[in-house]
Amino acid sequence: MIEIEDLSKNYGKKTALKNLTLTIEPGQIFGFLGHNGAGKSTTLKSLVSIIEPTSGKIVVDGLELKANRQAIKEKITYVPDTPDIFLQLTAMEYWDLLAAAYNLSDISERRLKLVTLFGMEERVDETLSSFSHGMRQKAILIGALLSDPDIWILDEPMQGLDPQAAYDLKQMMKKHAQKGKTVIFSTHNLDTAQQLCDQLAILKQGELIYNGSVQNLLNQHENESLEEIYLGIAGRIDDQEMVDDIEGESHV
Numbered sequence: 162m163i164e165i166e167d168l169s170k171n172y173g174k175k176t177a178l179k180n181l182t183l184t185i186e187p188g189q190i191f192g193f194l195g196h197n198g199a200g201k202s203t204t205l206k207s208l209v210s211i212i213e214p215t216s217g218k219i220v221v222d223g224l225e226l227k228a229n230r231q232a233i234k235e236k237i238t239y240v241p242d243t244p245d246i247f248l249q250l251t252a253m254e255y256w257d258l259l260a261a262a263y264n265l266s267d268i269s270e271r272r273l274k275l276v277t278l279f280g281m282e283e284r285v286d287e288t289l290s291s292f293s294h295g296m297r298q299k300a301i302l303i304g305a306l307l308s309d310p311d312i313w314i315l316d317e318p319m320q321g322l323d324p325q326a327a328y329d330l331k332q333m334m335k336k337h338a339q340k341g342k343t344v345i346f347s348t349h350n351l352d353t354a355q356q357l358c359d360q361l362a363i364l365k366q367g368e369l370i371y372n373g374s375v376q377n378l379l380n381q382h383e384n385e386s387l388e389e390i391y392l393g394i395a396g397r398i399d400d401q402e403m404v405d406d407i408e409g410e411s412h413v
């Protein structure tokens with residue numbers, strides 16, 4: 162179980178996250194939604210110790226993160242929100258580097274399965290810099306899934322993936338949660354959130370504005386789609402005047 166208690170993060174004068182409190186149970190696919198800059202990546206980076214929160218605490222399986230970083234890191238794998246890393250390495254060199262850094266042995270069988278699943282067999286000896294955005298994302302995902310720790314933290318993992326790879330990843334996420342393990346991810350895709358999430362957190366300007374199931378949210382707003390509900394609480398539902406102002410009114 163992951164407990165986030167009163168977590169805040171300031172970047173200088175900018176408050177990116179304000180008093181976030183929530184619990185993520187094992188066996189859940191937990192989704193973070195929120196407009197650009199809402200605080201999703203800040204939350205996920207705090208969970209993987211890439212950034213140090215300004216205040217508050219994170220407890221994983223009863224251990225406080227601050228005092229148990231190494232033990233907790235071993236339970237987690239992470240996909241960052243940008244795949245533009247280690248561009249000078251070939252895909253194979255990148256995975257070897259990860260295996261060495263995380264002390265993983267016997268990765269070849271699982272790597273071959275992942276490479277085949279994501280259709281990367283022909284490209285493994287090419288540099289990441291020569292890959293398209295989606296192929297880099299696949300390489301990062303394969304790297305993150307070389308081991309199979311209990312907790313997957315995936316920051317916009319479907320970004321740039323083709324429909325087949327996105328489908329396969331969603332199936333893997335479901336299987337991981339069905340094994341009683343935890344998948345935490347962020348997305349801007351409401352259909353994906355609706356398909357996958359057992360629980361949702363919606364952030365707005367660093368504050369939690371909804372925490373619960375998708376179904377509960379739909380029940381609270383009868384006859385509205387998730388898109389309408391989401392825009393109603395996290396954004397502006399009716400931007401027509403501004404759109405018309407920019408694009409002109411349609412006379413068709």
Ligand SMILES: Nc1ncnc2c1ncn2[C@@H]1O[C@H](COP(=O)(O)OP(=O)(O)OP(=O)(O)O)[C@@H](O)[C@H]1O
Pocket residue numbers: 172175176177195196197198199200201202203204242
């Ligand atoms: N290193 C940083 N220095 C200063 N401000 C930052 C930094 N990282 C994030 N921020 C700010 O913190 C806020 C939250 O950013 P964050 O990346 O968590 O948002 P997000 O919800 O992941 O957005 P997106 O959907 O665009 O990825 C934003 O206002 C952002 O500009």
